[in-house]
Amino acid sequence: MIRNAFPILIVLFSIFCIWIVAVAPMNFKIALDQLERQKEEVFPATSPERRNVSVVILMFQNSKYIKASYNLERPRLPTPKQVANEIWKTTGKMAIKGRAWSKRSLIYHGWVTLKSTFFGFALGVSIGLLGAISIVYFRVADLSLMPWAIISQTIPIVALAPMIIVLSSQIGIDNRDVPKAIISAYLCFFPVLVGMVKGLRSPEISQIDLLKTYNASGKDTFFKLRLPASVPFLFTSLKVGIAAALVGTIVGELPTGAINGLGARILIGDQFGTPLAIWASLFIAALLAGVLVTTIGILQKITLKQMGLEA
Amino acid sequence: MSKDSVISAQALDLTFQTNDGPVHALKNVSLDIDRGDFISFIGPSGCGKTTFLRCIAGLEVSTGGHLTVNGQTTDEARRSRSYGYVFQHAGLYPWRTIGGNIRLPLEIMKLSKSEQKDRVEHTLKLVDLEGFENKFPWQLSGGMQQRASIARALSFNADILLMDEPFGALDEIVRDHLNEQLLQLWRQTNKTIVFVTHSIPEAVYLSTKIVVMSPRPGRITDIIDNPLPVERPLEIRDTSEFLEIAARVRQGLREGHSYD
Amino acid sequence: MWVVIFISVWLVGWGINIVLANSSKVAPHFRNIGVPLIFGITILILWEIIVQGLSVSPVILPAPSLVISTFMASVDVLWVDFVQTVVKGAIRGFLIGAVAAFFIAIIIDRSSFLTRGLLPIGNFFSALPIVGVAPIMVNWFGFDWQSKAAVVVIMVFFPILVNTVQGLKATDTLQRDLMKTYAASYYQNLFLLRLPAAMPFIFNGLKIATTMALIGAIVAEYFGSPTRGMGFRISTGVGSLDIDLVWAEIFVAAIVGTLFFGLMTWGERKITFWHASQREK
Numbered sequence: 072m073i074r075n076a077f078p079i080l081i082v083l084f085s086i087f088c089i090w091i092v093a094v095a096p097m098n099f100k101i102a103l104d105q106l107e108r109q110k111e112e113v114f115p116a117t118s119p120e121r122r123n124v125s126v127v128i129l130m131f132q133n134s135k136y137i138k139a140s141y142n143l144e145r146p147r148l149p150t151p152k153q154v155a156n157e158i159w160k161t162t163g164k165m166a167i168k169g170r171a172w173s174k175r176s177l178i179y180h181g182w183v184t185l186k187s188t189f190f191g192f193a194l195g196v197s198i199g200l201l202g203a204i205s206i207v208y209f210r211v212a213d214l215s216l217m218p219w220a221i222i223s224q225t226i227p228i229v230a231l232a233p234m235i236i237v238l239s240s241q242i243g244i245d246n247r248d249v250p251k252a253i254i255s256a257y258l259c260f261f262p263v264l265v266g267m268v269k270g271l272r273s274p275e276i277s278q279i280d281l282l283k284t285y286n287a288s289g290k291d292t293f294f295k296l297r298l299p300a301s302v303p304f305l306f307t308s309l310k311v312g313i314a315a316a317l318v319g320t321i322v323g324e325l326p327t328g329a330i331n332g333l334g335a336r337i338l339i340g341d342q343f344g345t346p347l348a349i350w351a352s353l354f355i356a357a358l359l360a361g362v363l364v365t366t367i368g369i370l371q372k373i374t375l376k377q378m379g380l381e382a
Numbered sequence: 383m384s385k386d387s388v389i390s391a392q393a394l395d396l397t398f399q400t401n402d403g404p405v406h407a408l409k410n411v412s413l414d415i416d417r418g419d420f421i422s423f424i425g426p427s428g429c430g431k432t433t434f435l436r437c438i439a440g441l442e443v444s445t446g447g448h449l450t451v452n453g454q455t456t457d458e459a460r461r462s463r464s465y466g467y468v469f470q471h472a473g474l475y476p477w478r479t480i481g482g483n484i485r486l487p488l489e490i491m492k493l494s495k496s497e498q499k500d501r502v503e504h505t506l507k508l509v510d511l512e513g514f515e516n517k518f519p520w521q522l523s524g525g526m527q528q529r530a531s532i533a534r535a536l537s538f539n540a541d542i543l544l545m546d547e548p549f550g551a552l553d554e555i556v557r558d559h560l561n562e563q564l565l566q567l568w569r570q571t572n573k574t575i576v577f578v579t580h581s582i583p584e585a586v587y588l589s590t591k592i593v594v595m596s597p598r599p600g601r602i603t604d605i606i607d608n609p610l611p612v613e614r615p616l617e618i619r620d621t622s623e624f625l626e627i628a629a630r631v632r633q634g635l636r637e638g639h640s641y642d
Numbered sequence: 643m644w645v646v647i648f649i650s651v652w653l654v655g656w657g658i659n660i661v662l663a664n665s666s667k668v669a670p671h672f673r674n675i676g677v678p679l680i681f682g683i684t685i686l687i688l689w690e691i692i693v694q695g696l697s698v699s700p701v702i703l704p705a706p707s708l709v710i711s712t713f714m715a716s717v718d719v720l721w722v723d724f725v726q727t728v729v730k731g732a733i734r735g736f737l738i739g740a741v742a743a744f745f746i747a748i749i750i751d752r753s754s755f756l757t758r759g760l761l762p763i764g765n766f767f768s769a770l771p772i773v774g775v776a777p778i779m780v781n782w783f784g785f786d787w788q789s790k791a792a793v794v795v796i797m798v799f800f801p802i803l804v805n806t807v808q809g810l811k812a813t814d815t816l817q818r819d820l821m822k823t824y825a826a827s828y829y830q831n832l833f834l835l836r837l838p839a840a841m842p843f844i845f846n847g848l849k850i851a852t853t854m855a856l857i858g859a860i861v862a863e864y865f866g867s868p869t870r871g872m873g874f875r876i877s878t879g880v881g882s883l884d885i886d887l888v889w890a891e892i893f894v895a896a897i898v899g900t901l902f903f904g905l906m907t908w909g910e911r912k913i914t915f916w917h918a919s920q921r922e923k
Contacts, residue, residue, distance in 0.1 A: 078759030086763075147781060211656075211663035214674060215681035225899035227856045229773075230872065230892045233880040241702045314769035321771045322857075325864055326877060334774070341777035341865055353774045360769050441819055460825055467823040473816045476916035477838045486834065490824045518916065 090151060096126045097148035098140035103129065105143065106136055149350050157351040174331075177355050183332040184320050185359060187248055191255020192316040196309070198256060199263025206264075207271045207297075220264055228257045228319070233326040247329060255319035259312040266308025270301025303380060306371035313363045321356060333359075388452060388542065388574050389415040389438055395446030396433055396600075406599030407433045408444070413593065413602065417541075420568055420575045422585035423593045424631060425638070430600020431578045431593075435544055438576065439467055451542070463491060465542035466535030470550050472527035474519040474534075481506075481515035484534045491538055505533040508567060525556035532564075536571070543575045549584070558616060561587055565614065583619055586610075586627050594631055596638020604634035644695030648688060655684030704886045712886040713893055719875070720894050727872040728898055730787035731859035735794025736851060743799045744844075747806035748832070761807055768800040776862040785866050794858040798851040805847025809840025842917045845910040852902045856895065 103121060107113050114132045115121055121129060130137060141150050149157075161177040172179045202220065205212040235250040274296050282292050324334025333352045340348030396408040408430045415421055423431035436442040437449055440460035451459035459465070466487075474483045481502050488498045506512050509529040519527055528548055535543060549557045565588060568575055579585050585592050586608065594604040610623060618624055635641065659677050662668055668676075686706050692698070693705040700708055713720065750756045776793050783789035813836055821831050863873025872891050879888040914920055 075758050075762070078755050079762055082756075082759035082763055211660045211677070214663050214677035215659055216678075218678040219682065221903070222896075222900055224853050225856075225903040226892070226896040227853070227860050227899055229857050229861045230876055230895040233877055234885075234888055234892065237880050237885075238702060310769075314771075318771040318773060321774060322861060325773075325861065326880070337774050337777060338865075341780075346778070346781060349774075349777055353778075356774055357770050360771065361766060364769050439823055441822060460823065463825055465823070467820065469816050469820070471816060473820060475835070475838065477841075477914075487824045490826045490830050490834065520916070 087151065090148075094146070094148050094150050095137050095140045096130065098143055098146045099126050099130055099137070101145075101147060102136060102139040102143060103133065106139060111136070145344060145346055147346070149347055153347060154350045154354060157347040158354060161348075161351060162355075177333070177336065177351060180331060180333050180336050180352070181355050181359060184317070184324065184334070184356070187251040187320040187323070187332065188255060188313070188316045188359075188363070190248065190252040191319055192259055192313050194252055195256035195259030195312060195316060196263050199260040199308075199312070200267055202260065202264045203267030203271060206268050217268075220261060223257070224261045228254055229322050231257075232322055236323070236326060247323065247331075251320050251323035251332075254323040255316040258319040259316040262308040262311040262315060263305075266304045266311075267301055270304030271297045273304065274300045299378065302374065302378060306367065306374070309367050310364050310371075313367060314360055317356070317360050317363065386416045387414040388417045388419075389413075389450070389576070391434075391437075391447065391449045393447035394434070394437065394444050394449055396430075396437065396442065396444050397446075408437070409599035409601050411447070411600070411602055413605070415574065415576065415591075417574055418572055419591055420565075420577065420589045421591045421593060422577045422579055422589040423595060424579055424582065424585040425595035425603075425635065426580065426597060428597035428600070429595040429638070430597070431595050432546055433600060434595075435546055435576060435578050439465065439544055463487075463538060464540055465544050466538065466540045468528075468532055468535045468543070468545040468548045470547045472519070472524075472531040474527055474530060476519055479516050479518055480511065480522070480530050483519070483530060484537050487534065487538050493538075501537045501539075505537045508536060508570070509533045510563065523556075525552050525560060528552065528560065529563075532567075536567075536573075541573055543573050545575065545577045547578050547580065550580070557584070562616060564588065569612065582628050582631050586624060586631060587614065587616075587619055592627070592631060594634035594638065596635065598639075601638075603638040604630070606630055606634070644691055648691045648695065651684065651687050651691065655680055655687075701883055701885050704889055708886055709889045709893060713890040716887060716890055719887075720890060722870050723872045723875050723891065724894060724898070726787065726868075726870045727790070727859050727863065728856070731790030731862070731871070732794055732855040734787070735791035735859065736798050736855040738791065739795040739798035739855075740802050740848065740851060742795070743802035743847075744806055747803050747810065750803075750807060751810045757807060757811075761804065764800050764804045764807070768804055772797045772800075773858060773861045776858075777865045779862065780866045785868055790859045790862040790867075790871075793862040794855045797854040797858040801850045801854065802844070802847040805843045805850075806840065809843025810836050812843060813839050841914045842910075842919070845906065845914060849903060849906050849910070852906050853899065856899050856902070860895070 100121065103113050104118055107116070107118065113121075113136070115124065140146075146153065158177065161175060165173060165176040166178060170176060172182075202212075202216060206216055207213070232250075232254050235253055236247065239250045239253075278296060279292070282296060287295070320332070321334035321337075323329075324332040325338055329335035329338060333356045336352040337349050340346065340352065391411055391413045394408055394411040395406075398405045398407055411430070411434060423434065425431050433442060437444055438451060438456060440456040449456055452464050454462070454464075474480070475486065478486070484502045484505055485498050488501055493501070502515065506515060509532055511526065511529055511533065514522065514526070514530075519530070522530065528551075532545075532548070549560055552560070561584060564575075577585075577588060579588075590608050590612075592604075592606040592608060593602055594606070595601065596603045606627065608627060610618060610627070659680055662673055662677050662680075690705050690707060693703060704712075750760050773793070775796060776789070779789040779792040783792050817835055817839070818831075821835055826834070860873040860876070863871045864877050867874040872895060875891050876888050879885070879891070911920055
């Protein structure tokens, strides 16, 4: 683990350095526009003249203004410091003031997204498990459900997302939690289904035959052999599933009209032209994804250790 | 070192450093293998026979002593493709036909297309797999796959054949048949064959020289010159001469504490 | 009355499938296609019956017959949207992302340091909701197809990268030793052994990527698009309650998604015909 930590840190550090260096060229033209409006001396002087000049040349000719790229209010590429400030402004700072749950706090919105993700995940895992069990035990389910499960994933659920939201509001379900959970579950059931089918079918024929010689019941075979054998496969697909559930929730929060949740904050940031809000929400979403997948990873380690499958 | 020796080891040492301390896989191994020999290495696991074979092949690096192949270092010998290697599992590429698999080394060594075709035909005949050129490995039985693997090792005409328990994964009847075929192949092609096995009858039946090895540390316990005639039907395994040699092998194994 | 028809259709469909599935007299090929097909058709018929029987308003859920007729009537609009979203956005993004991921995987593979550093990071990024960068891409690349392709590139890049790197690592010691005995060069090793052996993994990544590509292109359009494109039509259609057009678009998306995935599966079968998973009966 330590051996692997070092290359990872070096790579992360390099990405960080590249990010900082890239801010200047990305933001430079906008910075020059702003400086022009502030009546500073810019070369060439007007925006249309600058449009076809390459950023590198502009930077050489106006090098004293490079610092300005690092301080824009609406940057194309914010600096790490700007992103960190925005995150702190909408999380920690608000928490200190006791306003952690205000409608502008990313803690609140993160929690909304997290809640929906959990619902969607629970729903998707249940569907996946039930589906897997029927596919393994009933031939008719195997032949009819499996192809459609695969096809369901090739249909972009995002196309259905606005539809599902409209449908549920027409039926009378007002808040967005139900449609978001459905979209989440749609994206998350498939990896769980496929993983569990593989897992439930993983015992060798000799092991199944052994139980037959004991005249074991179907229930016994399931709980004593197939289910334990499928646990490693289950955890791998749970990791993929929870990441998919998070994506589903955020996609559910994107269509117009959403006001709560990280996806909604991204949408609003886009509509109001405050890019920093978008970046902050994205980082929190990435943080959530990391925490969720790592949590399952820890659960996996504990469970497998208890089952003696991992040292 | 005799004038005709093709592989020559002097005081060869190989020590691995592991978490539980140093492991002496090979200690003070000295041996000369002459051209045209069929030499078997026999011993229990851990006696160093596979390790020694891999040293000859340049797949492992010794930590002491000398080892030359055709007068070159093992690395030079490997790079000039001086030997063919047969593993315990055929390891054929499932995405190539049998013919394609035999062509693999020939493609790497950049032989012309017509030369490749000739060699493939020739070696398939040698191992009695004519007609299977366009089949895929999974369509063949284990014994046939192993024959294809031997054909692959013969295809580029190296003088030396290194074989690491090639028949270990096969059943006894197939094994007998392949033993016969291998002997015939050896008589036909006059190659120098270094053969690793843990079957005493197989070692005695096949070789001109038997090297008995023992573990902890890996070392040579006995080198037996096989007096049996070169023409050997399978039935020779029931003769008293055969059983005598086998008994001597077993003696060597016991003295090396292989049965402890 | 319609309840009776509904239940009987359901039972008939289910019944036929159970018989087909469990009978040993039916050819496997026919059965593998027939059962899911009958299942799907039964669902469609049931959908039609429910909508008609309960007189569901077409604004909430149109009947399949209405969707098909709208589809026929709007083929020109649907075609324009298809070209904008799929051809310009999704497919271009997919190709760029896949090729980039493939080459970077090969570069990473040459250095064990890079592999150990980048693989975990690649895994992490594949778990992220990359769709969220869509507004930033629109900011950087404008409203037209370029921003959509950019989103697709990022979404498609990581699964293919991770799977290709894993595939390249998947050769066993015996195979690598054999190559050593032939004194094969790095490139001979790569082209003759490691790339063919990596193909099952690469296709796994490609199949995941096809679903991501379409999702990325459509979601990116929710954030701004010239007045065409599937995502555009869906979000405005929902707003203006043009629901049957929305369903027609969804229908097109379903067909495109299935075709794209099917193409990938066909390629997989041709190239990795030798792998155990393709030879299973």
